[in-house]
Amino acid sequence: MTMSFDAEYPVFPFTPQTAFPVSRGPVAPPNPADMERVVDIALEEDLRLGPDVTTLATVPVDSRAVAHVQTREQGVICGIPVVKVVLDKVVGEGNYTMEAFFCDGDIIEPGDTVLTITAPTRELLTAERTLLNIVTHLSGISTITRRWVDAMIGTRCQVRDTRKTLPGLRDLEKYAVRVGGGVNHRMALGDAALIKDNHVVAAGGVVEALRAIKEQYPTIPTEVEVDSLEQLDAVLKEGVDLVLLDNMDLPTTSMAVQRRNMGAPRTKLESSGGLTLSDANLYALTGVDYVAVGGLTHSVKVLDLGLDM
Numbered sequence: 001m002t003m004s005f006d007a008e009y010p011v012f013p014f015t016p017q018t019a020f021p022v023s024r025g026p027v028a029p030p031n032p033a034d035m036e037r038v039v040d041i042a043l044e045e046d047l048r049l050g051p052d053v054t055t056l057a058t059v060p061v062d063s064r065a066v067a068h069v070q071t072r073e074q075g076v077i078c079g080i081p082v083v084k085v086v087l088d089k090v091v092g093e094g095n096y097t098m099e100a101f102f103c104d105g106d107i108i109e110p111g112d113t114v115l116t117i118t119a120p121t122r123e124l125l126t127a128e129r130t131l132l133n134i135v136t137h138l139s140g141i142s143t144i145t146r147r148w149v150d151a152m153i154g155t156r157c158q159v160r161d162t163r164k165t166l167p168g169l170r171d172l173e174k175y176a177v178r179v180g181g182g183v184n185h186r187m188a189l190g191d192a193a194l195i196k197d198n199h200v201v202a203a204g205g206v207v208e209a210l211r212a213i214k215e216q217y218p219t220i221p222t223e224v225e226v227d228s229l230e231q232l233d234a235v236l237k238e239g240v241d242l243v244l245l246d247n248m249d250l251p252t253t254s255m256a257v258q259r260r261n262m263g264a265p266r267t268k269l270e271s272s273g274g275l276t277l278s279d280a281n282l283y284a285l286t287g288v289d290y291v292a293v294g295g296l297t298h299s300v301k302v303l304d305l306g307l308d309m
Contacts, residue, residue, distance in 0.1 A: 027104070027105060027178045030081055030082070030171065030172055031171060032085075034172060035085045036085055036089075037168075038134065038172060039082065039085045039134075040089070042086075042133065043089060046126075046129065046130060047126075051126075052122070052125065055121075056122065059122050060121075061122070063122065064120055065118070065119065065120075065121040065124055065309045066117070066118045066309065067116070067117045067118075067119070067124055067308065067309045068113050068115070068116050068307070068308055069113070069117070069132075069305060069307050070112065070113050070114065070305065070306055071108045071112050071114060071303065072110055072111075072304040072305065072306060073110055073303065073304045074108070074109055074110060075107070075108060075139055075143035075303040076105060076107055076139060076142040076145075076146045076179065076180055077102050077103075077104060077105070077106050077107075077108050077114055077139050077142070077303075078104045078105070078135070078138040078142040078179045078180070079104065079134050079135035079137075080102070080103065080104050080114070080115070080135070081104070082134045082135065083131045083134075083135060084098060087117065087119065087131070090123050090126055090127040090130075091120060091124065091127065092123075095119065096117060096119035096120075096124075097117070097118045097119075098117050099115065099116045099117075101113055101114060101115070102114050104179050105179045105180075114305065124309075132306070134172070136303050136305050137302050138175070139176075139302070139305065140301050141297060141300050142177070144180070144296055144300055144301070145159060145161075145177050145181060145296050146180040147277060148182065148277065149180065149181035151280040151281055151284075152291070154281075155281065155285055156284075156289070157284035157288055157289060157290065157291060158289065158290050158291075159183070159290070159293055160182060160183050160184065160185045160270065160291070160292050160293070161177045161183075161292075161293065161294075161296045161297055162185055162292055162294040162297070163186060164297055165297045165298070166298075171187070173297045174187065177296055180296075182296065183290075185292065191220075192220060192222070193213045193217060193220055193222040193223065194223045194225070195210060195213065195223070195224045195225060196225045197225060197246075206231050206234060207234050207235070207238055209224075210222065210238050210240060221241045221242070222240055223240070223241060224240050224244065225243075225246050225272075226245065227247060229252065229255060229259065232245070232256055232260075233263075236260060236264040236267060237263070239267075240267055241267065242267065242270060243267060243268070243269055243270070244270045244272050244292065245271050246272055246273050247274055248271065250286065253271055253283060253286045254286045256288075257287040268290065269288045269290075270288060270290040271283045271286075271288045271290070271291045272292035275292075275293060
């Protein structure tokens with residue numbers, strides 16, 4: 001199924017996140033502690049100079065309202081669990097009702113009502129921007145991820161994120177990638193080794209860097225970035241879990257896959273650098289296992305949602 005969203009959106013099976021996940025499965029909800037941390041920071045930013053003076057001046061203290069969160073464009077919704085955290089903190093548990101008409105991962109169309117919230121008007125308006133900021137951002141990530149997944153439909157290639165995330169939002173942003181059907185790369189610096197060009201320079205060579213990782217961290221998954229077939233041959237000979245093909249064009253990528261298949265068929269290959277939605281399928285068809293897309297998180301466009309009473 002493609003991004004036309006004409007059919008029901010499938011839920012992908014969740015894979016417990018490892019350095020090199022190999023399949024998709026039902027997506028586990030975000031970590032509650034992480035949601036609370038992000039919401040606390042967002043609310044502190046809004047309320048650090050005092051209460052919501054506009055709302056206090058214009059809204060009667062006993063006013064209650066029914067608000068509808070609606071979408072203005074097509075996309076994949078993500079972040080509904082975070083809305084409850086925001087409302088619990090601002091309105092208070094038991095002081096509001098929230099009805100969700102979609103779940104994270106569902107496809108929404110312009111005009112769809114995603115949520116209906118009944119709550120005291122003052123607290124609802126105080127919470128409005130925080131909940132919309134988070135949901136529109138996460139939904140934007142899930143939407144663009146889904147477009148990459150659809151672009152490679154019919155292949156075994158998976159789209160992966162990177163560590164190019166906004167400070168403090170990594171866990172939620174990577175959750176949004178999973179909701180969109182992608183898989184996660186490293187969550188932090190300690191769950192896998194990724195040898196890049198600066199490590200190679202510091203170690204005195206790509207093979208030297210790889211051997212240093214194997215010596216000091218023999219059990220940790222290891223990925224090596226290469227920018228030539230000669231480097232690829234060297235690391236395949238040494239043995240490595242995954243090789244990142246940096247800025248290789250299509251013909252070179254195809255040759256890299258052939259060399260991997262002949263010399264080290266268990267090693268995974270990942271294309272990275274300059275990839276676009278228009279050429280995603282071409283790279284996927286070469287036989288690489290992953291495409292790495294930093295743009296899933298570092299420059300994503302928010303999904304246009306609004307809250308109206």
